[in-house]
Amino acid sequence: MGLGSFVKIFLPKDKVFYSLFEEVVNNLKNMSEIFIKAMNETDYNRRLELLKSLDEWESRNDEVTHKIFIELGSNFITPFDREDIHYLATALDDIADFMWGSAKRMMNYGIEDIDDVTKKFADIINRAVLSLHTGIHELRNMKNLRAVTEVCVNVNSLENEGDDLLDKGMVQLFSTGTNPIEVIKKKDLYQMLETVTDKCEDAANVIESIIIKYA
Amino acid sequence: MGLGSFVKIFLPKDKVFYSLFEEVVNNLKNMSEIFIKAMNETDYNRRLELLKSLDEWESRNDEVTHKIFIELGSNFITPFDREDIHYLATALDDIADFMWGSAKRMMNYGIEDIDDVTKKFADIINRAVLSLHTGIHELRNMKNLRAVTEVCVNVNSLENEGDDLLDKGMVQLFSTGTNPIEVIKKKDLYQMLETVTDKCEDAANVIESIIIKYA
Amino acid sequence: MGLGSFVKIFLPKDKVFYSLFEEVVNNLKNMSEIFIKAMNETDYNRRLELLKSLDEWESRNDEVTHKIFIELGSNFITPFDREDIHYLATALDDIADFMWGSAKRMMNYGIEDIDDVTKKFADIINRAVLSLHTGIHELRNMKNLRAVTEVCVNVNSLENEGDDLLDKGMVQLFSTGTNPIEVIKKKDLYQMLETVTDKCEDAANVIESIIIKYA
Numbered sequence: 001m002g003l004g005s006f007v008k009i010f011l012p013k014d015k016v017f018y019s020l021f022e023e024v025v026n027n028l029k030n031m032s033e034i035f036i037k038a039m040n041e042t043d044y045n046r047r048l049e050l051l052k053s054l055d056e057w058e059s060r061n062d063e064v065t066h067k068i069f070i071e072l073g074s075n076f077i078t079p080f081d082r083e084d085i086h087y088l089a090t091a092l093d094d095i096a097d098f099m100w101g102s103a104k105r106m107m108n109y110g111i112e113d114i115d116d117v118t119k120k121f122a123d124i125i126n127r128a129v130l131s132l133h134t135g136i137h138e139l140r141n142m143k144n145l146r147a148v149t150e151v152c153v154n155v156n157s158l159e160n161e162g163d164d165l166l167d168k169g170m171v172q173l174f175s176t177g178t179n180p181i182e183v184i185k186k187k188d189l190y191q192m193l194e195t196v197t198d199k200c201e202d203a204a205n206v207i208e209s210i211i212i213k214y215a
Numbered sequence: 216m217g218l219g220s221f222v223k224i225f226l227p228k229d230k231v232f233y234s235l236f237e238e239v240v241n242n243l244k245n246m247s248e249i250f251i252k253a254m255n256e257t258d259y260n261r262r263l264e265l266l267k268s269l270d271e272w273e274s275r276n277d278e279v280t281h282k283i284f285i286e287l288g289s290n291f292i293t294p295f296d297r298e299d300i301h302y303l304a305t306a307l308d309d310i311a312d313f314m315w316g317s318a319k320r321m322m323n324y325g326i327e328d329i330d331d332v333t334k335k336f337a338d339i340i341n342r343a344v345l346s347l348h349t350g351i352h353e354l355r356n357m358k359n360l361r362a363v364t365e366v367c368v369n370v371n372s373l374e375n376e377g378d379d380l381l382d383k384g385m386v387q388l389f390s391t392g393t394n395p396i397e398v399i400k401k402k403d404l405y406q407m408l409e410t411v412t413d414k415c416e417d418a419a420n421v422i423e424s425i426i427i428k429y430a
Numbered sequence: 431m432g433l434g435s436f437v438k439i440f441l442p443k444d445k446v447f448y449s450l451f452e453e454v455v456n457n458l459k460n461m462s463e464i465f466i467k468a469m470n471e472t473d474y475n476r477r478l479e480l481l482k483s484l485d486e487w488e489s490r491n492d493e494v495t496h497k498i499f500i501e502l503g504s505n506f507i508t509p510f511d512r513e514d515i516h517y518l519a520t521a522l523d524d525i526a527d528f529m530w531g532s533a534k535r536m537m538n539y540g541i542e543d544i545d546d547v548t549k550k551f552a553d554i555i556n557r558a559v560l561s562l563h564t565g566i567h568e569l570r571n572m573k574n575l576r577a578v579t580e581v582c583v584n585v586n587s588l589e590n591e592g593d594d595l596l597d598k599g600m601v602q603l604f605s606t607g608t609n610p611i612e613v614i615k616k617k618d619l620y621q622m623l624e625t626v627t628d629k630c631e632d633a634a635n636v637i638e639s640i641i642i643k644y645a
Contacts, residue, residue, distance in 0.1 A: 069420075069423075069424060069427075070427055072424075073424050073427030073428045074427060074428075083298070083513070104382060108382050108385050108386050108389075109385070109389055110389065110390075167534060167538050170538050170539070171538050174538075174539055174540065174611065174615070175540075180395035180610035180611055180614065181389065181395055181398060183611060183614060184395065184398060184399065184402070184614065185389070187614070187618075205499070208499075209499060209502075209503050212499075212500055212503030212504055213503045213504075284635075284638075284639060284642075285642055287639075288639050288642030288643045289642060289643075298513070319597060323597050323600050323601050323604075324600070324604055325604065325605075395610035396604065396610055396613060399610065399613060399614065399617070400604070
C-alpha cells in the first residue's frame, strides 16, 4: 500500500494497475506458501495457527482488489482493456477467497489428517500461483511475451492436473470411505481445492487475452 | 409494468432503466418479507403456502429482468455503463432465483423444523434486500451519494455475517448431526441461503462501481 | 478446422467467427448424441466406451473455443459485440465441460444403473443442443430472426423442464434413497446434468441479445 501511494505520485496514472496487481500476486504467493506449509505440518495446533493466519491475508487482498475496482472506476486511461482488468482482478480475488475457504473448511469440519490428495492439491496450487506471480510481473514491460505465454500454458496444464486429482480423490473416497459424513466433508474440501486451480486458470486466460491484444 | 409504459411515453428513453430496476427491488423486498414471515410461521401448512407463493414472484421478476435486457439491446443511450446494467440485472435476478431455490429446497427436502441458523439467514437476507431497495431508489437522482455508499458498506457487512453464519451452521451440523441424510439436506440449504447474501453483495458492488464513475 | 482455414482466406476476416461457432455446435451435437446413446445402452462396457469417447470431443471443443478467444483478441472487426462473442463462447464451452463432467462422474462414482431421471436429462439436453445448433447456424445470415427467437424460447422452456426434473429427482432420492452414499452420488450427478441445461439457457440468452441488437 505504501508502494501504491508512491506510484500514484511519480508514475503516469495508469501504471497504478501494475503495482496493484503485483501487490495481489505477492499476497497470493504468501498465502499459497503458508498453505503448503500448513498441509505438511504434522503438529495439529501449529497447523491451525498457519491456517488461521490466511484470514488476515485474504482480507488484505480484498482491500487491494477493492482499490483496483475504485481505480478502474475513476481512470479513463488504463494499460489494458477495462474488462480484462475487471476479469483479472476478480479471478485473482477468487483464488484468495477459495484458498481461505479451503482452510476454513478444514478447520470447521475438524479434518485432522491431511491426506495425499490434499497435499498434492496444495502443491499444484502453489506451482500455479508462482506461475501467475511470474506472469503478472512480466506484464509491466511486455518485453518477454514468450515467458508470459509459457506461464499461461503451465497454469492450464496444472488445472488439468487438478482435475485429474479430483477424479482420483473421488474414486478413492467412494471406494474406501465407509463413513458418509467423512465422504461429505472430503468431497467438499477436494472440490473447493479444485476450484482454486480453476480460478488460477481463469486468471491465466485473462493474461493470455491481454498479451494477444498487445502482441 | 403499468408504470413502465407510462415512463416510456413521458420520460427520456434511458429513464426506463431506473423504473425497471425499481420494479425489481420492489419485487425482491416483497419476496424477502414473505420469506422471513414463512421462516417464523410455526404452522407447517401455512408456511408451505407462503413458500409456494414465492414462485409467482420469481417468475414476475424474471419478466422484468428480461425487459431490462431487451431495453439494453435496443437503447443506444443508457443512464450508466451498459456492462453495469447487465451485471446489476443479473445479480438482482440471482437474488430472486436463489431465494426461491432455498424455498423449494425446504419443500422438496421435507424440512419441517426451521432451525435458528435458517431464521438468522432469513433476517440477514431481508436486511440486505432492504438496503439494496434504498440504494436503487437513490440511483435515480444521484443526489445522496453518501446514502448509496452506506448501503454498499452495509450489504458487504451483512454478507460477512452470512459467511460466519454458514461456518457456524456447518460446525454445528457436523458436531450434532448424526444422520448423514439430514446433514446433506441442511448443508445444501445453508449454502444456498449464503449464496443469496453473496448475490446481494454482487449487486451492492455494481452499485458502488456506478457511483464511483458518476461521483 | 479445414473449413476454418478456408474461410480465413476467402472471406472477410470477421466471418471466421460464424465458422468457429458452427464448429462448436457441431461438436456439441455430436457429444449430446453420444451421451443420449450411452444413457440408453444397457451393456455396461459398451456404455463406458461411449462415455469415455466424450473426453476427446471435449478437448477438441476446448481448442476451437481457444481459437475464438485468439481471433477475438486479434480482430478489430467482429460480426457482433465482442462481449457477446465472449459470453457465447464461454457458455457453449461450459456445455461441453459439464456434459463431459457428468459422464466422468458416472464412471468415477461407478453408477451402473441409469435411472429414468438421468435418461430424461439426456433427452432434455439433446433437444436443447439441437435447438442451439439451429440457432447458431441461422446467425450467419440473420434472415430468419423468427426461427432464432423460437430457438431461444425453446431452450428456455427446456431449462425449466430441467429444473422441474431436478426437483422431482431430489424428492425421489430423499424419499426412497436409504443409502446416504448413493444419495451423495446421485445428487451430484443430477445437479451437474441440470447445470448443462443452465448453460444451454445462457447460450440462448446471448443469442437473443445478439438478435435484439441487430433486429
